Amino acid sequence: MPILLGVVPFGMIYGVLAMGAGLTVGAAMAMSSIVFAGSAQFVGVQLIHSGAPGMVIVFTTFIVNLRHILYSASIAPYLARLSPRWKWLLAYLLTDEAYAVTITRYNQESASPVKSTNRHWYLLGAGLAMWSTWQVSTAAGIFLGAQVPSSWSLDFTLALTFIALVVPALRDRPSVAASLSAGIIAVLAAGLPYKLGLMIAAIGGMAIGLWVEARQPLRAHRHERGDDQ
Amino acid sequence: MNVWLLLICMGLVTYAIRLSMIGLIGRVNLPPIIQWALCLVPPAVLSAIIFPELLMPRGTLDLSFGNLRLLAGALAAAVAWRTKNVLLTIGVGMVALWVLQAVIPH
Numbered sequence: 001m002p003i004l005l006g007v008v009p010f011g012m013i014y015g016v017l018a019m020g021a022g023l024t025v026g027a028a029m030a031m032s033s034i035v036f037a038g039s040a041q042f043v044g045v046q047l048i049h050s051g052a053p054g055m056v057i058v059f060t061t062f063i064v065n066l067r068h069i070l071y072s073a074s075i076a077p078y079l080a081r082l083s084p085r086w087k088w089l090l091a092y093l094l095t096d097e098a099y100a101v102t103i104t105r106y107n108q109e110s111a112s113p114v115k116s117t118n119r120h121w122y123l124l125g126a127g128l129a130m131w132s133t134w135q136v137s138t139a140a141g142i143f144l145g146a147q148v149p150s151s152w153s154l155d156f157t158l159a160l161t162f163i164a165l166v167v168p169a170l171r172d173r174p175s176v177a178a179s180l181s182a183g184i185i186a187v188l189a190a191g192l193p194y195k196l197g198l199m200i201a202a203i204g205g206m207a208i209g210l211w212v213e214a215r216q217p218l219r220a221h222r223h224e225r226g227d228d229q
Numbered sequence: 230m231n232v233w234l235l236l237i238c239m240g241l242v243t244y245a246i247r248l249s250m251i252g253l254i255g256r257v258n259l260p261p262i263i264q265w266a267l268c269l270v271p272p273a274v275l276s277a278i279i280f281p282e283l284l285m286p287r288g289t290l291d292l293s294f295g296n297l298r299l300l301a302g303a304l305a306a307a308v309a310w311r312t313k314n315v316l317l318t319i320g321v322g323m324v325a326l327w328v329l330q331a332v333i334p335h
Contacts, residue, residue, distance in 0.1 A: 009316060027232050034240035039271075043278065044239055048232070058238045065243045067270045072250035073259055079251055091248035156298060156326055157319060159282035160305050162275040164318035167309035174265070175272045182273040183280030187290065190281050198277050205273030206266055213265050 004129055007097060008137040010038050013157045015141020016148065017042060020155055021049035025142055032138040036131065037095065039165075040064045042158055043198075052195035060195075063202050071099040075123070078106050082120055090120060093127025101126050173216065178209025297333060301325040 011032070018028035023045065031041055040061045047057045071094055079087055102123045109119070148154055170176050182205025189197030250259075259267075283302040284290055294300070305322030312318070 006315070009319070013319075023232070027236065030233070031236050031239070034236050035243050036240075037243050039275070040239065040243060043274070046278070048235075054235045054238070057235060058242055061239045062242045062246070063270065064274050065246050067267055068243070068246045069249055069259070070264065070267050072247055076250045076253070087251050088248065091251050092244060094247040094251075153326055153330070154323075156282075156301070157323060159279050159298070159302055160319045160322040161315070162279050163302060163305050163322070164309045164315040166272055166275045166279065167306050167318075168313040169272060175269060178269040179272040179276040183276040186277035186280050187284050190285060190288075197281075198274075201277035202270070202274045205277060206269045209269040209273065210262070210266055213269075 004133045011137025012141035015138045016145035018045050019145030021045045056194050098127045098130050174209040174213040177212040178205040181205045181208040297329040
């Protein structure tokens with residue numbers, strides 16, 4: 001699965017950023033296994049480094065991970081018959097990447113007449129593969145991060161990673177509006193205490209994106225396909 | 230807040246979100262407006278981090294050519310737009326910053 005290789009650099013960048021932010025090795029590793037969510041970890045490390053209060057960090061984590069509600073909703077019908085234990089385990093493993101490969105697979109299966117009753121094993125396998133890759137690459141990044149001097153400006157990889165993720169996704173007006181307005185609000189609100197600017201900018205950007213979306217009645221139904229993330 | 234308590238709270242919040250719809254058995258259909266809003270989370274959150282990193286690297290707004298991170302970031306954004314290649318974008322942006330730092334006094 002090439003997607004696993006794609007995750008390695010992110011895990012390593014996270015490890016480097018975590019060391020740069022002054023986390024202990026134990027805390028940096030623990031975040032990868034307890035939180036297990038790439039972008040939320042990147043943001044969390046940045047906020048910890050800037051001394052933001054815990055409540056702000058937890059709430060920002062909530063905002064950053066909100067998109068997982070979509071994954072959870074779209075995968076729920078396939079897991080509806082499982083026992084609660086299975087659901088609890090699989091929910092923990094439901095990352096962006098595991099969701100992407102699993103839902104692709106399930107969609108192919110439901111197009112074919114063969115019905116599989118063991119579908120949950122596929123998500124378990126994808127999830128565990130992701131989990132192990134993430135832990136190992138985080139550890140490698142932590143090791144590297146301890147060696148690299150700050151003059152290498154490796155903290156810049158945070159902004160670059162997010163640019164690489166956002167820019168290709170700016171396909172329509174609402175997302176462009178959300179992106180630009182969130183960015184501008186973030187700059188204007190940068191002086192606010194407790195690093196509240198990030199949260200305000202994210203919510204403001206979403207609101208303005210929704211407003212733009214609402215002004216486009218002809219295209220209003222395109223999101224109802226469900227899993228178009 | 231203690232860092233371990235913080236990690237546990239971050240983990241619980243993340244886990245609760247992932248479990249939400251799986252736990253609520255059956256086909257819970259999110260209203261369209263919620264689905265739109267959730268689709269806008271990634272561009273809004275990530276841009277709210279990118280803009281200050283590029284435009285105010287020293288804590289104040291800097292739109293001059295002396296702002297090397299803005300120049301390297303703009304180049305990276307162009308690469309991302311053209312190629313959609315994540316690793317190439319990070320690589321080009323990082324090398325651009327190193328070259329600029331070596332060439333331009335800062």
